[in-house]
Amino acid sequence: MFKRNNELKLIYILVFALFAIFLLYPLVLVLIRAIQTNGVISFDNIIKVVSKERFLTSLQNSFLIASIAALLSTSLAFFLAYTVHFTAVPKAFKKLINVIATMPMLMPTITYGFAIIYTFGKQGVFTKLFGFQPFNLYGFNGLLIGYLIYTLPVAFILIKNTMTYIDKKQFVVSILMGDSPLRRFFHTIFRPLVYTLVIAFIQTFFLSFTDFGIPAAIGGQFEVIASTLYNQMLGSIPNFHNGAVISLVMLVPSILAVLVVRRIEKMNVRYENISEETLPNVKSKNWICGIGASLIMLGIVSVFAVIFILPFVKEWPYNIGFSLDHVKETFQSANLLDVVKNSFIVAVLTAICGTVVSYVAAIISARGKMPRFITGSIDFISTLTNALPGMVIGIGFMFAFKGTNIQNTYLILIICNVVHFFSTPYVMIKNAFMKMNLSFETTGRLLGDSWFGTLRKVMIPCSISTVFEMFSYYFINSMVTISAIIFLVGAETGVITTKIKELQHFAKFTDIFVLSLLIFVANIMMKSLMNHLTKKESEKRYYVEVK
Amino acid sequence: MLTLKNVNKAFGTNEVLKDISLSINDGEIVSILGSSGSGKTTLLNCLLGLVELNSGVIELDGKDITQLPIEKRGLNIVFQDYALFPHLSAGRNIVYGWRNNPSVSTQEEVDALIDLLDLREHLDKEIHELSGGQKQRVALARTLTLKPKVLLLDEPLSALDGVIKESIKDTIKEISEKYNLTTIIVTHDPEEALTLSDKVLILDGGSIAQYGTPQEIIQHPANSFVESFILRQLHVKRDNILKLFGDQHV
Numbered sequence: 001m002f003k004r005n006n007e008l009k010l011i012y013i014l015v016f017a018l019f020a021i022f023l024l025y026p027l028v029l030v031l032i033r034a035i036q037t038n039g040v041i042s043f044d045n046i047i048k049v050v051s052k053e054r055f056l057t058s059l060q061n062s063f064l065i066a067s068i069a070a071l072l073s074t075s076l077a078f079f080l081a082y083t084v085h086f087t088a089v090p091k092a093f094k095k096l097i098n099v100i101a102t103m104p105m106l107m108p109t110i111t112y113g114f115a116i117i118y119t120f121g122k123q124g125v126f127t128k129l130f131g132f133q134p135f136n137l138y139g140f141n142g143l144l145i146g147y148l149i150y151t152l153p154v155a156f157i158l159i160k161n162t163m164t165y166i167d168k169k170q171f172v173v174s175i176l177m178g179d180s181p182l183r184r185f186f187h188t189i190f191r192p193l194v195y196t197l198v199i200a201f202i203q204t205f206f207l208s209f210t211d212f213g214i215p216a217a218i219g220g221q222f223e224v225i226a227s228t229l230y231n232q233m234l235g236s237i238p239n240f241h242n243g244a245v246i247s248l249v250m251l252v253p254s255i256l257a258v259l260v261v262r263r264i265e266k267m268n269v270r271y272e273n274i275s276e277e278t279l280p281n282v283k284s285k286n287w288i289c290g291i292g293a294s295l296i297m298l299g300i301v302s303v304f305a306v307i308f309i310l311p312f313v314k315e316w317p318y319n320i321g322f323s324l325d326h327v328k329e330t331f332q333s334a335n336l337l338d339v340v341k342n343s344f345i346v347a348v349l350t351a352i353c354g355t356v357v358s359y360v361a362a363i364i365s366a367r368g369k370m371p372r373f374i375t376g377s378i379d380f381i382s383t384l385t386n387a388l389p390g391m392v393i394g395i396g397f398m399f400a401f402k403g404t405n406i407q408n409t410y411l412i413l414i415i416c417n418v419v420h421f422f423s424t425p426y427v428m429i430k431n432a433f434m435k436m437n438l439s440f441e442t443t444g445r446l447l448g449d450s451w452f453g454t455l456r457k458v459m460i461p462c463s464i465s466t467v468f469e470m471f472s473y474y475f476i477n478s479m480v481t482i483s484a485i486i487f488l489v490g491a492e493t494g495v496i497t498t499k500i501k502e503l504q505h506f507a508k509f510t511d512i513f514v515l516s517l518l519i520f521v522a523n524i525m526m527k528s529l530m531n532h533l534t535k536k537e538s539e540k541r542y543y544v545e546v547k
Numbered sequence: 548m549l550t551l552k553n554v555n556k557a558f559g560t561n562e563v564l565k566d567i568s569l570s571i572n573d574g575e576i577v578s579i580l581g582s583s584g585s586g587k588t589t590l591l592n593c594l595l596g597l598v599e600l601n602s603g604v605i606e607l608d609g610k611d612i613t614q615l616p617i618e619k620r621g622l623n624i625v626f627q628d629y630a631l632f633p634h635l636s637a638g639r640n641i642v643y644g645w646r647n648n649p650s651v652s653t654q655e656e657v658d659a660l661i662d663l664l665d666l667r668e669h670l671d672k673e674i675h676e677l678s679g680g681q682k683q684r685v686a687l688a689r690t691l692t693l694k695p696k697v698l699l700l701d702e703p704l705s706a707l708d709g710v711i712k713e714s715i716k717d718t719i720k721e722i723s724e725k726y727n728l729t730t731i732i733v734t735h736d737p738e739e740a741l742t743l744s745d746k747v748l749i750l751d752g753g754s755i756a757q758y759g760t761p762q763e764i765i766q767h768p769a770n771s772f773v774e775s776f777i778l779r780q781l782h783v784k785r786d787n788i789l790k791l792f793g794d795q796h797v
Contacts (some may be wrong), residue, residue, distance in 0.1 A: 013657075079770065167628075167630060169626050169628070169630040170630055170632065172595075172597065172617070172624075175616075175617055175691065176617060176618060177643055177647060177689075178618055178648050178693070179644075179647055183647070187634075187635075192633075192634070269634045271633055280596075280616070301681040
């Protein structure tokens, strides 16, 4: 008994130390910078920044566009998820929706911006095909499309998951009760989903509000808070104090969001049973949803198509014959190959370290039978990392570790990513642990296992599919992220996304798309590999059971 | 009268219901008894209108309802897990369908129903605050306010404990008698089927093994399936209980 507790305590101390040094300390520094002028604590700095008109405009812009994007994205995601769950469109079509709606996650947001330019811009694919430019894309319109594509996957996954937990029998009951279609929709679908819809809105708002990649590519004169912050920190006349203040402002909506989510938790509808009841097949509904979903998917694909076309034509838009020249060029450039190598190293190491950290953290909080303040503190860290914009983490790290040994190393990038993306894998594995039989550890010990023995022989095998999922989550996110690490890369440690930002200044868009494709392919391969491993693992276990 | 004529249903090549024909008189309680895979759930879904027949006809009071959508058939169901709306109170669940169709029942009738099912004191409770038996009764009330011609009950007793089980049995009989309501119960438990119903339909592999009163089934089992799977179970149960009470009860 005592022995096991000691192991867990040691792990807890290590995990807590990690987050104290690499999360709390940098955040405190941001706070101090914001409220300190020449060594004296005062709010002058804050007042000065906040009263600037330019800042207020960018803040207003951010609120406006993020709200509209969140509303649209949640609605579109709802429509797609509804089509998957509540209509009888062909199975293959549902699969296609799943693939296309989540595809944007596999690419960096900065790429979307350039893709939009090459689709709807003066030289864009759309403009060339139809002979006119549909709208002015720099600024509001372009940003909105970018944010929509960026946030749709998150909203879709959230809503789709909750829909699996809706009791479909209610639908039959509602029909038998003589409900009008509207009342049926309200009671059997909308009401049970309200909580998730609000969460989806908040999440997508937050993502748009804090995203750096899209405004970097396509913001134009329409300044949002992310671009203002970047200019303060890495622009021509850096002002770290102002940067710190803007970081704090960026944090406010996140904190509000966390509070709102806590408050509305009781709106969550929980069914006691979930059943897959056969739903009556309504042909008109299938057609309407099928066509609507096709249009949404067409929209996504049409923006992405250019990424797959441009690298393989001779010279867009003048000579559109097939050619591999650009791809070859990219692969011959030692400079570009270096960033590819860096990206892979950082992503793989982030995935390994991140999976280990979130795994052991979840063991403590879900299986450790630890006092409340310990499990609570880990949950708090998870909520905090979830609410923290990447840019704020990046700036905190910049303040904290400039001039230390880890500046300009892989290590700082890896730690930054591990902390930044901690929340989701932690919640994934924690949920898996909660569902696991509570007597595993005791049984293991009674059968003579050491604590690590039970971990290796029981806990890990039983949660292996979640481990694969966590690994691929960390890998993919560290491949596509830019917001935090843009502040941390050194001359030798640049990764693909930060290189893309650099290439923008030289207008090397073909290179940008080739690199983005590389990220995309790497992420697809990682996903398939993890799916394959999960399948293999479950087959293996099945075999053992049958025997 | 509910009549099924040569009903067939297959999913792909898998024939789930084979040539089912039977009729049920008004006010009768009929149990559909079978093990899993016997086709009893599919038969229920066919009656309800959730699943389309491959061939055959379903008639209610001489009217062909085979092609009617589920809300127009005059049948209603209480599901095994009750499917109560979790975001509404017990009372609001009860009047849910009645509010769509206020002309079907009068206020007095709904009140009488609430009292009959002994739900008066639970109306303001949330669904998760109710016991299994109370949920069952709320679900019954919700369905009965719409005055269905035929009431379908999917495994109505399987989620309940011993004593509650017996009292719900009585409630079902009472309702059926009072409203002259044709009641069809799906179950896998022979004891339930034979003690609760006027007639029992035994399904085996998608076909009717026997359809008759409990007495007929006990005294003249139609084939070896009924004998070995249904009756033997009851014999074992009876013997165990008799052993428990000793000789004085034999």
